[in-house]
Amino acid sequence: MARNEPLTVQLPGTQTRSFCYVSDMLINPEVKISMVENTPDDPRQRKPDITKAKELLGWEPKVKLRDGLPLMEEDFRLRLGVPRKN
Secondary structure: OOOOOOEEEEOOOOOOOOOOOHHHHOOOOOOOEEEEOOOOOOOOOOOOOOHHHHHHHOOOOOOOHHHHHHHHHHHHHHHHOOOOOO
């Protein structure tokens, strides 16, 4: 995505992935999505080890899950035109 390549989503698209808020990823929100067949070694559930990113790049996420989920919800509501329930 950083090179403006399509975001690959493996079918069926129901696998779990790790959450990282968009400001920590610096991605292009207009990226195209490419659906591809799943590979046999694709894990159904993920929890990555970011030790090397911390050690070699000095990178770690800044937005906590608790803070990022409401921001993500609001963004989706705005994009889809769905009002917040009171």
